[in-house]
Amino acid sequence: MAVLVVGSVALDTVVTPFGKADEALGGSATYFSLAASYFDHPRLVAVVGEDFPEEHKQTLRRCNVDTEGLEVRAGKTFRWAGKYGFDLNQRETLSTHLNVFEHFHPRLPGNYRESEYVFLGNIHPRLQLEVLDQVSSPVFVACDTMNFWIENERETLCEVIKRVDAIVLNDSEARELACEPNLAKAARNIQELGCLKVIIKKGEHGCLFFTPHSHFSAPAYPLESVYDPTGAGDSFAGGFMGYLARHGKLDELSIRRAIIYGSVLASFTVERFGVQRLLGLSEPEVLARYKEFLEITRFDS
Amino acid sequence: MAVLVVGSVALDTVVTPFGKADEALGGSATYFSLAASYFDHPRLVAVVGEDFPEEHKQTLRRCNVDTEGLEVRAGKTFRWAGKYGFDLNQRETLSTHLNVFEHFHPRLPGNYRESEYVFLGNIHPRLQLEVLDQVSSPVFVACDTMNFWIENERETLCEVIKRVDAIVLNDSEARELACEPNLAKAARNIQELGCLKVIIKKGEHGCLFFTPHSHFSAPAYPLESVYDPTGAGDSFAGGFMGYLARHGKLDELSIRRAIIYGSVLASFTVERFGVQRLLGLSEPEVLARYKEFLEITRFDS
Numbered sequence: 001m002a003v004l005v006v007g008s009v010a011l012d013t014v015v016t017p018f019g020k021a022d023e024a025l026g027g028s029a030t031y032f033s034l035a036a037s038y039f040d041h042p043r044l045v046a047v048v049g050e051d052f053p054e055e056h057k058q059t060l061r062r063c064n065v066d067t068e069g070l071e072v073r074a075g076k077t078f079r080w081a082g083k084y085g086f087d088l089n090q091r092e093t094l095s096t097h098l099n100v101f102e103h104f105h106p107r108l109p110g111n112y113r114e115s116e117y118v119f120l121g122n123i124h125p126r127l128q129l130e131v132l133d134q135v136s137s138p139v140f141v142a143c144d145t146m147n148f149w150i151e152n153e154r155e156t157l158c159e160v161i162k163r164v165d166a167i168v169l170n171d172s173e174a175r176e177l178a179c180e181p182n183l184a185k186a187a188r189n190i191q192e193l194g195c196l197k198v199i200i201k202k203g204e205h206g207c208l209f210f211t212p213h214s215h216f217s218a219p220a221y222p223l224e225s226v227y228d229p230t231g232a233g234d235s236f237a238g239g240f241m242g243y244l245a246r247h248g249k250l251d252e253l254s255i256r257r258a259i260i261y262g263s264v265l266a267s268f269t270v271e272r273f274g275v276q277r278l279l280g281l282s283e284p285e286v287l288a289r290y291k292e293f294l295e296i297t298r299f300d301s
Numbered sequence: 302m303a304v305l306v307v308g309s310v311a312l313d314t315v316v317t318p319f320g321k322a323d324e325a326l327g328g329s330a331t332y333f334s335l336a337a338s339y340f341d342h343p344r345l346v347a348v349v350g351e352d353f354p355e356e357h358k359q360t361l362r363r364c365n366v367d368t369e370g371l372e373v374r375a376g377k378t379f380r381w382a383g384k385y386g387f388d389l390n391q392r393e394t395l396s397t398h399l400n401v402f403e404h405f406h407p408r409l410p411g412n413y414r415e416s417e418y419v420f421l422g423n424i425h426p427r428l429q430l431e432v433l434d435q436v437s438s439p440v441f442v443a444c445d446t447m448n449f450w451i452e453n454e455r456e457t458l459c460e461v462i463k464r465v466d467a468i469v470l471n472d473s474e475a476r477e478l479a480c481e482p483n484l485a486k487a488a489r490n491i492q493e494l495g496c497l498k499v500i501i502k503k504g505e506h507g508c509l510f511f512t513p514h515s516h517f518s519a520p521a522y523p524l525e526s527v528y529d530p531t532g533a534g535d536s537f538a539g540g541f542m543g544y545l546a547r548h549g550k551l552d553e554l555s556i557r558r559a560i561i562y563g564s565v566l567a568s569f570t571v572e573r574f575g576v577q578r579l580l581g582l583s584e585p586e587v588l589a590r591y592k593e594f595l596e597i598t599r600f601d602s
Contacts, residue, residue, distance in 0.1 A: 086482070181387070183505075184523040204484075205506035206518070215597050217507070217520030222485040256600035296516050297598050299557035 001139065002114070003245035005032045006045040006106045006131045007121025007234070009052070009070065012274060013081035013094075018227050024274040025056045027078065028121040028144070031231035034278040035238025035265040037064040038286055039246035042238070043112050045069035045131070049077040049100045063279065068109045075100040084229065091229070108134045117245040119237055120164065122146050125156040132163055140250055142166040142197075144237060150177050162194035166255075168237050170201045183208060184215070199240075199259065201233055209259055216256050219297055221267035221289065228273045232266040235278065239265030264289045302440065303415070304546035306333045306539070307346040307407045307432045308422025310353070310371065313575060314382035314395075319528050325575040326357045328379065329422040329445070332532035335579040336539025336566040338365040339587050340547035343539070344413050346370035346432070350378040350401045364580065369410045376401040385530065392530070409435045418546040420538055421465065423447050426457040433464055441551055443467040443498075445538060451478050463495035469538050471502045484509060485516070500541075500560065502534055510560055517557050520598055522568035522590065529574045533567040536579065540566030565590045 012026030029046045036042040043066045050072060060067050078101035081094040106127055113136050120128040120143035128143055135141075141164045149157050150173060157177075161167060167190060171183060178186035187198040187210035198210045202220075209216040240262030247254060264286055271277045313327030330347045337343040344367045351373060361368050379402035382395040407428055414437050421429040421444035429444055436442075442465045450458050451474060458478075462468060468491060472484060479487035488499040488511035499511045503521075510517040541563030548555060565587055572578045 182525060182527075184525045188525075202506065205503065206520075208523070215523045216600070217523070217597050218600070219507075219518030219520070222509070222516045222518070224483055224485045224489075226483075253600065253602075260600050294601055296518050297600075299517065299519070299554065299561050299598075300595055301554075 001040075001116040001245045001248050002043060003036055003040050003117040003119065003241045004043040004045065004069075004108075004112055004115035004135070005029050005036070005119045005121055005238070005241070006127070007032060007123060007144075008078055008101055009044070009046040009048050010078040010080050010101075011052075012230060013079070014084075014228055014230055014274065015082070015094075016084040016228050017086050019273060021228070021273045023079070025059060026080065026230065026274060028231075028234040030060070030275065031234035031269065031278070032119060032121060032238035032241075033060065033065040034063055034275055035235040035262075035269070036242030036245070038239070038265065038281070038283060039242035039261070041066055042242065043069055043115060045106045045108060045112065047071045047073055047100050047104045049073060049075045052077045059279065069107075069112055071107065073100045082230070106131050106134070116140070117241055118142075119241045120144065120160065121234070121237075122149075125149055125153050125160045128160045129156070129163075132160070140165050140244060142168055142237070142241060144168050144233070145173065145177075147173055147176055158193055161190070164195050166197035166199060167195045168199045168201065168233075168240070170203070170233065174198070174200045184210070197255070201236060203232075207236070207259060207263060209256065211252070214252060216259065218256075218259050218263055219293065221263060221293065222296070223267060223270065226270045229270050230274065232270050235269040236262040236266040238262070260290060260293050261286070264293065302341075302417040302546045302549050303344060304337055304341050304418040304420065304542050305344040305346065305370075305409070305413055305416035305436070306330050306337070306420045306422055306542070307428070308333060308420075308424060308535070309379055309402060310345070310347040310349050311379040311381050311402075312353075313531060314380070315385075315529055315531055315575065316383070316395075317385040317529050318387050320574060322529070322574045324380070326360060327381065327531065327575060329532075329535040331361070331576065332535035332570065332579070333420060333422060333539035333542075334361065334366040335364055335576055336536040336563075336570070337543030337546070339540070339566065339582070339584060340543035340562070342367055343543065344370055344416060346407050346409060346413065348372045348374055348401050348405045350374060350376045353378045360580065370408075370413055372408065374401045383531070407432050407435070417441070418542055419443075420542045421445065421461065422535070422538075423450075426450055426454050426461045429461045430457070430464075433461070441466050441545060443469055443538070443542060445469050445534070446474065446478075448474055448477055459494055462491070465496050467498035467500060468496045469500045469502065469534075469541070471504070471534065475499070475501045485511070498556070502537060504533075508537070508560060508564060510557065512553070515553060517560065519557070519560050519564055520594065522564060522594065523597070524568060524571065527571045530571050531575065533571050536570040537563040537567040540564070561591060561594050562587070565594065
């Protein structure tokens with residue numbers, strides 16, 4: 001089944017203690033699509049400017065990403081620059097130029113409207129609602145968000161949360177959205193907002209998945225060297241949604257497996273700069289790492 | 302097989318936002334023994350003063366703890382007072398009166414010297430070595446330590462580490478001992494000190510276990526209410542060693558299961574003040590929670 005993502009496509013400048021990337025292909029929807037492409041033919045809804053390199057479009061298409069929904073508008077592409085110190089959990093944004101992204105309104109090509117799996121990347125919750133209004137009968141909808149929308153657009157964000165099946169957010173966002181430091185309680189509070197499946201990413205500590213009746217704890221992959229954490233969360237979401245769309249099942253175990261595949265894709269992303277590792281990745285590598293996740297959690301038999 | 306623990310038996314005064322306990326039964330060896338007693342008849346090596354309440358000794362004996370090695374010396378029992386804020390990960394020590402513990406030299410009763418499973422609780426590494434010199438042919442020795450010994454007694458501590466099979470420490474201690482922020486790399490560095498099994502506790506994020514050839518990630522139990530974190534780490538060690546001693550196997554899966562049983566006991570300890578929850582715990586409750594750990598980590602079948 002088809003997975004659709006709406007989010008940003010950007011040119012990223014990233015500095016880490018291990019190197020630098022200049023105006024590289026980035027953005028949440030880019031990482032999502034490349035990760036999802038290991039399972040599906042993801043449909044990308046985003047906007048870029050006229051300066052967006054043709055080479056990046058070709059990269060996306062070569063990787064099995066459907067770019068019909070990638071709108072090109074007069075103006076410049078969204079640019080983001082950030083810096084990581086030795087503690088790669090702490091990121092400093094050096095500059096953000098929204099450019100054409102500032103006036104973005106997602107418009108879905110006709111065939112995209114039938115998409116069964118929909119991921120609302122981290123954009124203004126009003127735009128997330130606009131996407132929901134354009135899809136006819138999705139089977140599974142998940143959304144991402146960030147502290148900025150939690151603090152400034154809580155009401156609209158709550159409308160989104162009511163209309164999605166799952167929310168994917170990191171631990172600090174979950175605590176802030178729920179006004180509750182304990183993550184298990186925070187998940188309950190978020191469920192009370194109307195979204196029953198809550199996935200909380202904890203970076204190097206793995207990830208938690210709560211339904212009203214179950215709890216799942218996924219480990220992190222024990223990486224000894226993280227080169228660039230940019231896009232890890234979006235790759236997680238892409239692997240997660242891509243796996244679900246490919247297998248077309250939404251029972252508890254399938255969702256748990258999808259979370260592990262999300263963790264697998266995220267663990268690869270951070271091994272190199274930008275999207276580099278995702279581009280060179282093979283399906284056997286993905287499967288082998290999934291099996292490693294099985295091995296590192298096994299204790300009973 | 303028999304498990305022996307050396308550590309502190311203390312009278313603890315603890316304040317949390319949820320209540321207060323005054324001069325309650327505490328100390329690392331107490332929590333260890335009570336947790337281990339669900340699997341074994343643990344041998345306790347520690348010292349108390351003449352003021353140590355007879356009632357506490359009876360509590361330990363009633364719980365299947367062998368107190369022959371609990372020395373009573375002229376003077377007062379070790380007293381510790383601490384305070385937790387709403388962030389229960391942060392603890393403030395209000396006072397420490399070592400009293401008879403200050404001049405403690407562990408002396409093992411004759412039959413203790415044959416103990417197969419030995420846990421060197423968090424005491425001066427010189428005393429840990431004294432215990433090792435008194436046991437004749439242990440099958441499995443593990444040790445705990447803390448930042449104070451890492452900073453002030455590194456050389457002696459390294460001697461201990463060379464002589465144990467496993468080290469159990471928390472994430473900040475592992476980073477400090479290894480001079481390395483990445484936990485996977487820190488574990489490698491510690492293995493190079495001579496101890497091949499490294500267990501790193503991460504509190505609410507679970508626990509990691511490294512051997513030279515494998516990695517295990519154990520989840521934390523999703524507690525919505527933690528009342529008093531005191532003794533969680535010692536209960537973990539007690540459940541871990543107690544399970545190993547009971548089953549007498551040291552293969553990879555047995556150690557992983559022991560880590561889960563350690564996590565089970567720790568998760569119960571923090572549900573009430575001090576040792577209260579450990580005292581009232583039943584074997585079926587322990588087994589049921591172990592099965593919950595299985596359930597919260599299952600994703601493949």
